[in-house]
Amino acid sequence: MDTQGIFDSSSTVRDCSTIFALSTLLSSVQIYNLKENVKEDDLQHLQLFTEYGKQLKKDNGKKPFQVLEFVIRDWQYDYDYAYGQSGGEELLAKRLEITEGMATELRELRQHIRSCFERVTCFLMPHPGFEVRKKSFAGEISKLDEEFKTALKELVPSILAPANLTPKLINGGRVTARDLFTYFKTYMTIFNSNTMPPIESIMKATSEAALLAAMQVARELYETRMARVTAGLSLPRPALQQEHVAALQAARAACIDKNKMASTKDVNESLARLTQELEALLPQYLLINDGNLQxxxxxxxxxxxxxxxxxxxxxxxxxxxxxxxxxxxxxxxxxxxxxxxxxxxxxxxxxxxxxxxxxxxxxxxxxLNTLNNEHNRLFVADAKLSFMGEVERLLARDPPLGPYEFRNEYNRAKNRAVAAFKRRRNMPSTYYADVYEDDLLRSIENRYYIIREINRNT
Structure with missing residues (x-):
């Protein structure tokens, strides 16, 4: 995050304090860009945050800020302290040195700077060269002094190399982009006035932002887990209720884990709100699950x-x-x-x-049984009708068939009727007894003697 210049002729004290406060609260690495040297006034601007850090450390024992890096531009005294990190560390050690007889306020300021930041460093940058002062200068690297470019090649990787990138932590937890937005909004409510907020207000705002961020993380954890549970596949309703309880417990645990700075009362209130919100979401997932079930x-x-x-x-x-x-x-x-x-x-x-x-x-x-029975009866009737058609043709023979020949033709007609019925079946059967085939055969056999007499008398 880059901010406008501060503590200059075009900025009010209020502007400077707000920018410095917000950038310190929201940055994992705060680069304090100073011209030519580290002066006592420059250290005084850190007073608010040393007080804040002292109070916070008193509450939870942790350093509230991560990295403070003094970048001294246009450093002129390289014969005393060399350009780069090593010279900067030597200069910083000298500036933060506590000497005998030093005023209590100055001594405590130095002590608290070290105790508020996990790491305090310093980097000395040479002047970029006189070419940069010309109106024609358009940022060409070739026009920068070699000493400046050498120092730049050391400074940039020390901050931005992947191995050196420092995630923002608040209360020991990593801050996501969503969390950062929540902290921005919350801090602006207390800095949006004509005076710097008291330490207690900053701590309260941080606690409130942490509560909001924790609620959001917990809510997303629940929603992600429940969305995964109800994605595509359905599950028994008691199982969904069980998953809801487990997701709710996980969400509450995540909320508690991210609320280490808040009071027990605030945590309990946020847990009650969270539980109420997530319980209200259960019908939505029940509806999704019912859709999957259907x-x-x-x-x-x-x-x-x-x-x-x-x-x-x-x-x-x-x-x-x-x-x-x-x-x-x-x-x-x-x-x-x-x-x-x-x-x-x-x-x-x-x-x-x-x-x-x-x-x-x-x-x-x-x-299906009803349909199958109807269709079996239908095809038995068809087979009977077909059989009777053949019988009529037998009776129409001229001269009439003799008894033996008639019996043979009758049996062949019977067998063709049974075969025709079986062909109407959708699949062969291994079952021997067949009520429909038996009905067909019985009907044919019962007619035999009557039809034989008709043939004999023809």
Whole structure:
């Protein structure tokens, strides 16, 4: 984060204090860019943050800020302290040295600077060269002094090299981009006045921002977890309730973990609000889960019908009555495979929807039995009609058939009728007893003697 210049003729004290305060509170690395040297006045500007840091450290024992780097530009005394990090560290040690007889205020300031920041460093930069003062200068690196470029090559990687990048921490936790936005908004409410806020206000604002950020993290954790649970696959409602409780507990734990700075009262209040918010979200996930369930049930029922349809295709369903139970069982198995593939199973939690799905196929089996019986009777009737047509042709023979020949032709017509009926079946059967075939044969045999007499008297 780059800010406008501060502590110069074009900035008010209020502007400078606000910019310095916000940049220090929000930066993992605060670069204090000074001209020519580190003066006592420059250190005084850190007074507010040393007081804040002292109070915060008193509360939780941690240093509130991470890195403070003094960058001294246009350094002229390289014969005393060399350009770069090493010379800067020597100069900083001298400036922060506590000497005998030093005023208490100055001594405490130096002590608190070290205690407020995890690391305090200094870097000495030479003047970039006289070419930069000309109006024609357009930022060409070639026009910079070699000493300046050498120092720049040391400074930039020390801050921006991947290994040296410092994530922002507040209360020991990493700050996300969303968190940072929350801190921005919260800090601006207390800095948006004509006076610098007291230390207590800054601490309260930080605590409130941390609470808001923690609530957001916890909310996202819950929503991410529940979204993953309800993504595509359905699950038993008791299992979803169980997942909700687990996600809520995880969210509360995350909220507590990010609220180490807040008071017990504030944490409890935020947990109560969080719990209320997340409990209100449960119906949304129940609705999503119900949608997934209905889709799984629909696809399972489609799989059942498709399995039955593979048996008879475009023809009417007509199978041996005992084979229909096998067809039904295979169709149920196909439906369950589809349902189970779209359903999360939880050991120990009964799946009532799966049980209801199984039960829903029993009326369908009754329907199929009714259809199958109707179609079997229909095709038996067709076979009988076909048989009688052949009999009429036998009776129309001139001269009439003799008894032996008539009996043979009659049996052949009977066998063709039975074969015609079996061809109407969708699949061969291994069952010997067949009530419909028996009915057909019985009907044909019962007519034999009557028809034989008709043939004899023709």
């Amino acid at each position: 889709k799984a049930l629909g696809e399972a029922k489609d799989a059942y019908e498709a399995s039955v349809r593979r048996v008879h295709g475009a023809d009417l369903l007509c199978v041996h009555p005992s084979d229909l139970q096998t067809i039904h069982n295979e169709a149920v198995a196909a439906a369950l495979r589809v349902f189970d593939a779209r359903r999360k199973q939880y050991p120990g939690i009964p799946d009532d929807n799966r049980t209801k799905l199984l039960e829903s196929f029993l009326p369908r089996l009754d329907e």
